[in-house]
Amino acid sequence: MAEFFFNKVSKSRQYFLSLLFVCIVSFLCFVFANFIDYKIVAFILLVTVSLIAITFDIFPVLTAAVLSALIWNFFFIPPRFTFHVGSTEDTILFVMYFIIAMVNAVLTNKIKLIEKGAREKEEKSNTVKLYNTLLNSLSHELRTPIATIIAATDNLQTNSSNLTPNDKEELLAEISTASFRLNQQVENLLNMSRLESGFIQPKKDWCDINELVYDAVKRIEENKATQHITINISPNLPVLKLDKVMLEQIIYNLLNNACQYTAPDSMIQLKATYKPHFLEIVIEDNGDGFPEEEIKNVFEKFYRLKTSRTGGTGLGLSIVKGFTEAMGGSVLLQNVSTGGARFTLIIPAESTLLKKTDQWQKRIY
Amino acid sequence: MAKADLLIIDDEAQIRKLLSITLQSNGYTVRHASTAKEGLITAATHPPDLIILDLGLPDEDGHTILKKLREWFTNPVIILSVQNSESDVIKALDNGANDYLSKPFRTGELLARIRSALRTSVLEESKPVIICDDLQIDLAERTVKKNDELVKLTATEYALLALFAKNEGKVLTHQYLLRDIWGPGYINQSQYLRVFIAQLRKKIEKDPNRPEIIVTESGIGYRFICKEQ
Structure with a gap:
């Protein structure tokens, strides 16, 4: 912390502060000179220079070391108030003081440089690791649909006479599915880069949660999932002020995740309720749930479960977390006692008091 | 042709x-x-x-x-x-x-x-009666029927539906709808639109959760789609 703070201090301030520090300590020693032996003062000043060395750059430290040596000589080594050193022993002490102070400053600086280098190296290797993970999952996720499209179109172009109309239909359906999958991956990447850029601002507008949820479900149904989705939206849910695009994407990603990682014909349940001033959405499935020890990691970027089949980029859930937090909310993952996973979203949202008795509700009949 | x-x-x-x-x-x-x-x-x-x-x-x-x-x-x-x-x-x-x-x-x-x-x-001027599947909107008589049964609409609901029907197939933005139905002072009050669209869907759609007549254009507005018989 201290290092972080002082690294930001400008060069001239570093000189000023380190010299000031030496002067204050020397002054205190001077006040108590009658009670402290001048050799002890040397140690106190050495400690002072060491402390300065931990926080400041090399040159202010060296200056402070020189100053402290001179002060010690002038004010403390007998005869006091002269630069003259009385005994040979004291001359040796003074030279040793000077050397220790200098070595101290230089060594501390060296350690700092090594630490900095190690930190940078680690950061770099982490970035490389992340980048490799991304490339691996991406190239798989993008290549599979591309391979499908290339193979299917090639088949249709060169082998047309041997294909039955039914075969052709199926190949075309494959091409279509692959294209939508590609499109979805590109969307995931764009969302991720929006999050990464840090400029993501929710665009709040009034939303009909019912409509929003069904829009997400409609997109899921287009993926031809076989799971059964039950929707349970509290009937008196008011119109809420939220970012519709983000919330729809969150719900879509959670439902899509449930569809991808549960057995065919599994049950998925979505519940939405509003308690002032929070929207709560619970999405629960009756699949196998998540391994307990991995729950804390699943929202990390590119994280894939150890047991996970190939496919998937590990972006879906991290986008869920990123978007939820961008809206000021939180997402919690738990395993249900009966098996299966439960995601709980809590998002702050303003509601409207618009009632059915509103002035716009006059009947014309 | x-x-x-x-x-x-x-x-x-x-x-x-x-x-x-x-x-x-x-x-x-x-x-x-x-x-x-x-x-x-x-x-x-x-x-x-x-x-x-x-x-x-x-x-x-x-x-x-x-x-x-x-x-x-x-x-x-x-x-x-x-x-x-x-x-x-x-x-x-x-x-x-x-x-x-x-x-x-x-x-x-x-x-x-x-x-x-x-x-x-x-064809700028619209027909007096618009028929979409089981829904019949009579703009001259200002009546709406579903499966030949009169649908009771509030004045605003009717105005909204009539505006949609006259612009069949065309996207209408939130702001356009708010300005036209509620007035220029309401263009940022999209909560009115949400509430009324939801009510209207309950009255005219087969399944209000999966609307086929008034469909949402996410982030932009709504579109009235008429399946002609």
Whole structure:
């Protein structure tokens, strides 16, 4: 912390502060000179220079070391108030003081440089690791649909006479599915880069949660999932002020995740309720749930479960977390006692008091 | 049957080719341009019945081209946009575009947009009775029937439905609807729209959760879709 703070201090301030520090300590020693032996003062000043060395750059430290040596000589080594050193022993002490102070400053600086280098190296290797993970999952996720499209179109172009109309239909359906999958991956990447850029601002507008949820479900149904989705939206849910695009994407990603990682014909349940001033959405499935020890990691970027089949980029859930937090909310993952996973979203949202008795509700009949 | 002349302005050769094949096979005459400059010249020398304009052209901003076109061109313009660009679409609709399609789109959607844009430009005044599947809207008598049974609507609900029906197939932005039904002071009060659309759907849709008549155009507005019998 201290290092972080002082690294930001400008060069001239570093000189000023380190010299000031030496002067204050020397002054205190001077006040108590009658009670402290001048050799002890040397140690106190050495400690002072060491402390300065931990926080400041090399040159202010060296200056402070020189100053402290001179002060010690002038004010403390007998005869006091002269630069003259009385005994040979004291001359040796003074030279040793000077050397220790200098070595101290230089060594501390060296350690700092090594630490900095190690930190940078680690950061770099982490970035490389992340980048490799991304490339691996991406190239798989993008290549599979591309391979499908290339193979299917090639088949249709060169082998047309041997294909039955039914075969052709199926190949075309494959091409279509692959294209939508590609499109979805590109969307995931764009969302991720929006999050990464840090400029993501929710665009709040009034939303009909019912409509929003069904829009997400409609997109899921287009993926031809076989799971059964039950929707349970509290009937008196008011119109809420939220970012519709983000919330729809969150719900879509959670439902899509449930569809991808549960057995065919599994049950998925979505519940939405509003308690002032929070929207709560619970999405629960009756699949196998998540391994307990991995729950804390699943929202990390590119994280894939150890047991996970190939496919998937590990972006879906991290986008869920990123978007939820961008809206000021939180997402919690738990395993249900009966098996299966439960995601709980809590998002702050303003509601409207618009009632059915509103002035716009006059009947014309 | 001779169909309309269309002009496609898009810098992507693949999209131009795809659109040309699709539209020509549906009987339209198609011209195309790959830059804003070429597009404006072609539009001036051979005024088309409808223009399909890509918003992301290399040589000029889509909104600027749209404004230039709208100085003299009165036929419909459909813009092509990319996903997640709602604000761009809204701006273009405000600047005089009649409708939009976001890439990737399905052929069915493309043809439906063109049909409805051409229809509204040919036939400005609407029919007194609009029949959509089991829904019957009588604009002259101001009555709405579903399966031949009278649907009770509030004044605002009726005004909203009538406005939709007169603009069948066309996207109506939130702001446009709020201004037209509630007045200019309400253009930011979209909660009214949400509540009333939900109520209206409960009264006219087969399944209000899966609306087929008043469909949502996410982040932009709503579209009234009429399945003719």
